[in-house]
Amino acid sequence: MNKKWVSRFMAPAAAALILAGCNFSGSGDEASGDTEGGSAEGDGSSAQVITLSEGSDIPTMDSTKAHDSIAFNVLNNINEGLYRQNESNEVELAMAEKHDKNEDETVHTFTLREQNWSNGEPVTANDFEYAWKRVMREAGPYNYMLVTAGIKNAEAIMNEEMDAEELGVKAIDEKTLEVTLEAPNPLFETLLAFATFLPQNQAFVEEQGDQYALEAENVLANGPFVFSEWQQEQGWTLEKNEDYWDAENVKLDKAEFVVVKDPQSGANLYETEKVDRVKLTSSLVDQYQDNEGFTNEKASGIVFLRFNHNHEVLSNVNIRRAVNMAIDRDGLTDVILKDGSTPLYGVVPEGYYNSPEGTDYRELNGDINKGTAEEAKEFWEKGLEETGVDSLTVSLNIADTDEMKKVGEYLQAQLEDNLPGFKLELKAVPFAQRLEIEKAIEYDLSLSTWGPDYADPMTYLDMWVDGSSANRMDYSNPKLDELVAEARTDTDLSNRYKTLLEIEKVLLEEDAAVAPLYQRGNTYLTRPSIENLVIHPAGADLSLKWASVK
Structure with missing residues (x-):
């Protein structure tokens, strides 16, 4: 992951200086980030260059080791x-x-x-x-x-x-x-x-050894773009691959990505036409919702709480069910986030996955572990009695981003208010470190995100199989494992879908193994001159192959 982050409190001027330091400036040079915004719109130039922002650096460019959306996006466009x-x-x-x-x-x-x-x-x-x-x-x-x-x-x-x-x-x-x-x-x-x-x-991978995919020169491309520059912790550049078999359908000459962690700095860079696309957080929605480039839509990604199932208290199902029910998700999405996110009471989101008969997965399985604060307290007291404690102090592992910090603070207030004796400590770390902590299962609770790898409910369900690298909490239920195995080979699509529904019920109704929180909404400012920037609901988020500057 990224070794450093652009400062959260970076002023717009400082941001411009950082971008200038890695050829992502507005100076009008060949690698300028505002070629599209300032030049293509301002002086009639037809340069096919766009500048996009990302919240963190690329963790790795090794496709065998990549496990996050930023790496997947780059790999999708160069390979x-x-x-x-x-x-x-x-x-x-x-x-x-x-x-x-x-x-x-x-x-x-x-x-x-x-x-x-x-x-x-x-x-x-x-x-x-x-x-x-x-x-x-x-x-x-x-x-x-x-x-x-x-x-x-x-x-x-x-x-x-x-x-x-x-x-x-x-x-x-x-x-x-x-x-x-x-x-x-x-x-x-x-x-x-x-x-x-x-x-x-x-031959290339073995020649590079442990340096493979760590720098731009340690990466090979066979896709629409080549990975021409990587200023780690600052940004990277993709240039059109002239030798790509379908190069005639690739319109962009260059796509530059800049790492901008602070959302306000990103919005300021968009306003000054140094960046052509930025993601907004809840604090910026009201300010920019009338902007021509503003879009707000429900996404297929989910946010949820992982429990360390080895923890002496969190391993108790009633404790986990209490945590599930103690959180007012409507307040979280409507008051705190305000970005199009919606409450979620399952691990499969709504609006993307229909049964063979045409009914949405979420409608079929309904809301699981949705309860009142009073019900949460009852499960809490029962769990405390079963584990032999009268209070619980745990930490929450979160990514050091604006969104996750706000969510973490909200969860802290909700759980401490609704579960007597519950104390939650927040541990904010860079996104990459959050993942490493999860993989090592060195946490109590972890605020996690998941985006679908492919267009089927299984992408949210088979991650909980015992031994799966996506499990990351030592959860295990042989019944779930058996159901996943059945669904993988069942060619009777209607029967398979019933199995997919049952997998979620085992995970949540029987085990309350995780606490789903919300289905993400994405709010962006995107330069209106950019056309055919393809956003995918599953797998890599973004394809540049068909994009162009009007």
Whole structure:
């Protein structure tokens, strides 16, 4: 993750100086961040350059280790797998120009198109075989995605029962890749658009050693853009890949990203046309809601509380249920956030995932663990009695961002007010550190976020399987594991959907394993001159391939 953060209290002038220091200035030079805003709109220039902001640095550019939205966004734009998401958020052939299946759809054969890496070497089937086996060999954070895809032996490898070399993927020749599945999988093609399934050039990766993907020069591209500059902790630059197989449909010459942590500084940079797109926080919504570039919409990401299931008190289901019911989510979304976020009483959000019969998942499962403060107190007292304590002091691990700090303070007030004897301490750390603390399970409570990797409820449900790298709280229920295994191979879509509903009920009704808080809303200021900036509800958030400056 980012090693440092731009100061929270950075004044606009200071922000401009920082941006100027890494060629993200408004000076009008070739790498200027306001080429699009100040030049394209102000003097009639047709330069196809945009400048976007991000709240933190890129954690890693290694697709086998990436586990956050910022890395996924960059990887999605500089690399390309067998499939990619198109402008309609559907998957389409990308590096593969042909996809054949055997009769029972367990053996998939991909024919690769002609495409070179940014170092001039051809992209081969071995690049896919090597990368996917490397995910399993190094126990990458998304190795379970290969299990979800149903690739032969992936689960056994993840459980250390087989070697990574036995993964069901094989380069037949330079341009032919064969993938064998355990069983037919209706999600297979959808999953292939995710970053974990990107190729890697074996010779390059091994030559770089432990420096691979840590600097711009340690990264290769085979997608619409190349990773031309990375000023760590400040920003990065993507430039059009002229050798990309579909370069004629890539309009942008350059996309610059600047790290701006303080939302007000970001808004000021937008107003002065130094940045073309910024995310607003709740404190800025009222100020900018009449701006021409203002958009406010419900998103597919969720925010929730993780419990450390090894904790002597938080391991009690009644304590966890009390925490769930003690939080007024309406007050959180309507008064504190005000960004289009909505209360959530499940881990699968509403508005994205319908059953085969056309009914929304959230409507079918309803609100789980929704209760009053009085009900919360009853579960609390019961849990205290069962654990033999009369009070509880725990800490909450949160990312050091404006949104998470506000949410943390609200949770602190709610839990301390509604649960007598509850004391919550806030521990704000950089986003990257928050993830590392979670992975080590060195926390009591952790305020977490999750965005869908692919367009199916399973992306919110299989993360709780015992041993999953996304579990990060030592939760385990064999019943849930069995249901997930059933849903992965069930080709009866209606029956599969019933199983997906049951998984959430086990997680929340039976175990109250986590505390869902809200479904995110996103509020942005985006320069009206930017066209066809594709926002995806699952997987990578952003595709620049079709974007242009009007």
